Amino acid sequence: xxxxxxxxxxxxxxxxxxxxxxxxxxxxxxxxxxxxxxxxxxxxxxxxxxxxxxxxxxxxxxxxxxxxxxxxxxxxxxxxxxxxxxxxxxxxxxxxxxxxxxxxxxxxxxxxxxxxxxxxxxxxxxxxxxxxxxxxxxxxxxxxxxxxxxxxxxxxxxxxxxxxxxxxxxxxxxxxxxxxxxxxxxxxxxxxxxxxxxxxxxxxxxxxxxxxxxxxxxxxxxxxxxxxxxxxxxxxxxxxxxxxxxxxxxxxxxxxxxxxxxxxxxxxxxxxxxxxxxxxxxxxxxxxxxxxxxxxxxxxxxxxxxxxxxxxxxxxxxxxxxxxxxxxxxxxxxxxxxxxxxxxxxxxxxxxxxxxxxxxxxxxxxxxxxxxxxxxxxxxxxxxxxxxxxxxxxxxxxxxxxxxxxxxxxxxxxxxxxxxxxxxxxxxxxxxxx
Numbered sequence: 001x002x003x004x005x006x007x008x009x010x011x012x013x014x015x016x017x018x019x020x021x022x023x024x025x026x027x028x029x030x031x032x033x034x035x036x037x038x039x040x041x042x043x044x045x046x047x048x049x050x051x052x053x054x055x056x057x058x059x060x061x062x063x064x065x066x067x068x069x070x071x072x073x074x075x076x077x078x079x080x081x082x083x084x085x086x087x088x089x090x091x092x093x094x095x096x097x098x099x100x101x102x103x104x105x106x107x108x109x110x111x112x113x114x115x116x117x118x119x120x121x122x123x124x125x126x127x128x129x130x131x132x133x134x135x136x137x138x139x140x141x142x143x144x145x146x147x148x149x150x151x152x153x154x155x156x157x158x159x160x161x162x163x164x165x166x167x168x169x170x171x172x173x174x175x176x177x178x179x180x181x182x183x184x185x186x187x188x189x190x191x192x193x194x195x196x197x198x199x200x201x202x203x204x205x206x207x208x209x210x211x212x213x214x215x216x217x218x219x220x221x222x223x224x225x226x227x228x229x230x231x232x233x234x235x236x237x238x239x240x241x242x243x244x245x246x247x248x249x250x251x252x253x254x255x256x257x258x259x260x261x262x263x264x265x266x267x268x269x270x271x272x273x274x275x276x277x278x279x280x281x282x283x284x285x286x287x288x289x290x291x292x293x294x295x296x297x298x299x300x301x302x303x304x305x306x307x308x309x310x311x312x313x314x315x316x317x318x319x320x321x322x323x324x325x326x327x328x329x330x331x332x333x334x335x336x337x338x339x340x341x342x343x344x345x346x347x348x349x350x351x352x353x354x355x356x357x358x359x360x361x362x363x364x365x366x367x368x369x370x371x372x373x374x375x376x377x378x379x380x381x382x383x384x385x386x387x388x389x390x391x392x393x394x395x396x397x398x399x400x401x402x403x404x405x406x407x408x409x410x411x412x413x414x415x416x417x418x419x420x421x422x423x424x425x426x427x428x429x430x431x432x433x434x
Contacts, residue, residue, distance in 0.1 A: 003046060003263055004302040007031040007123050010048040010333070018053070018343035018350060019308070020327035026313035027053045027327040029306055030079035030124040032086075035260075036101065037117035047335070049086045049120075052078025054330030058347045059225035067368035067398060067433045068358070069347040072229040073330035074220065076124055076236065080244050081366040082334035082342075083120070087245060088374050089336045091252050095382045110388035113254045120244075120257065122236075122297070125265040125306035130218040130231025131277035135270045214273075215281055217422055228424065233277040236262065238423075240296055241282050241415045242408065248375045248401055250408040251388045255291035261298040266305035274299045285418045292411040332366055339365055369433055372398045399431040 001009075011029055020027045031051040037044045054073035063071055090102040094112060103112040127133045218231040243256025250256065262278065279296040288294070305312065310324070317324055329350050332342040343350040344364045352362045363370055379391060395401050403409060416423055 001046070002302070002304075003031075003033045003121050003123050004265055004304040006033065006046055006048055007051060008304065008306065010051055011053070014051075014331065014333055014341065018327075018329040018331040020313070021321075022308075023313060023316040023318055024321040024323075025308075025325060025327040026310040027308055028055055028075040028124070028126050029053045029308070030075040030122070032079050032083040032259075033121040033123060034102070035119045035121060036115075037119075039117055050079050050082035050332075050334040052076070052080075052082055052330065052332050053327070054078050054344075055326045056328070056330065056346075057220045057222055057227040057229045059222040060228055061225060062347060063228065063430060065430050065432070067372065067431070068363050068370075070330075070344055070364045070367045071227070071347065072220070073344060073347070074129065074229075074232055075330075076122075076128060076232040077229075078330055078332045078366065079122070079124075080235075080239070081371065082332045083244065084246060084249065084371060085336055085365065085374065086334045087249055087257075088371075088378055091249070092378055092381055095378065095386060106386065107254055109390075110252070110382070110386050111254045112252055114257070119260040121261045121263060122244075122259040123263045123265070123302075124232075125309060126267045127264055127269055127274070128232035128236055128277070129220065130233030131215060131281075132233040132236075132274050133268070134214050134277075135268055135273050215276060217420060230423065234420070234423070236278050237281050238415065238420070240278060241285055241288070241294055241419075242292065242411055243295075247405040247408045247412075248372070250291075250405045251390050251401075252378070253291075256293075256295075256408075256411070258295040259297045261300060263300045263302055265302050265309075267309065267311075269301045271299060271301075282415065282419045285415055287414050287418075289407040289410045291407055332364075342366060368398060368431075372401070372433070375401070397432045397434045399426075399428055402426075402431070 007029065010031065029051065030053075031048050034047045034049045035044050036047075052075045054075050054077075056073045058069060058071055063069060087102065090100040091112065093100045094103050094106070100115075102115060102118055104115045106112050127135070217234050220227050220229045220231055240258065243250070243258055245253060245257045262274075264274070278299065282294055283296070285294050308327075313324055329343055329345045332344070333340055342365045344366075345351075347364070347367075348357065348362045349364055356362045365371075365374075379387070382388075390404055390406060391401075392404060395404055416425075
């Protein structure tokens, strides 16, 4: 079975909680598929190890200095964070002396490598928000997905030559609420017949339009205020250089982990635009430390459409169902033994009351604090003789552990300096939790 069909089937097998109401709500889906090629047979086994849905981000004012809120609930981010949980579990197994389907062979510095034949494919049901979604309108006129409101003001991104635009970052205008006054019309065969976009459609994904600045960083829209979350196009481009494992797990790995392929479901899509957004912007980066490289994925589009996307929801909509809107919940499922399913809304566990906010009962297992605690559990399970050399004594906070991942930080500095100089660096004051 091909990866998209495998991902859609995994989604269908999940419980109803957190899924969109058919015909009234829509969502987006992403997943990570592990491929394992047999050393003797050459046969490739495919397994969905992480899946996520969601379209929302919290605003800047809702961010927490204790890391207990999930800032970005876009499907791609949910899938990647769920995959990090899966990798932590697999590292737990090898440091405890058990076998893992992912890692083997530790080096003298306490770092592990991927098993031969293991690779990871990233699937998303839609083009990632941000630069990958800035597609010339004439290329997508026959595509089923309508555009969403243009609620942006622009500031430019990096100079790469005499004919390129000056550096800027594109951010949402905080004065324009969802359904604000300035919108781009949906495309049609006859441009003169393009009616105004329905104001109730929220900007869950980026726009498909002409006239937009391309190759730039973009901040995801929030509900009435700016977010601090960069677009999924920007994050995927970053993962193509730094890996998707993050700074913490880089302590335990001999090299960064990269997606071999990115597969996009049936939706507005341009190979040239995807290449620009995910590959071209970082292709010139050099001077990376050992274990890191510019590792662009193979880019592929599938002919299979996600049945809960916006276009399919509009086709299924019936009178009396109310307005069509993005699903407010986000789902994470990953192949772990403890709490594989996590349903959230507004950065917290779905359905929690105000009384438990600020407690463990309200936290998503994907928030920074919970992932950090999972990592610390891995560190505690590692014998002193097998502890990675970069985990020096005296580290205590989330910030400390991230900064101690020196090779990762060196790679990030090179990437930021050469490709993304306006990428906001993390606020140290928001990362001092433990």
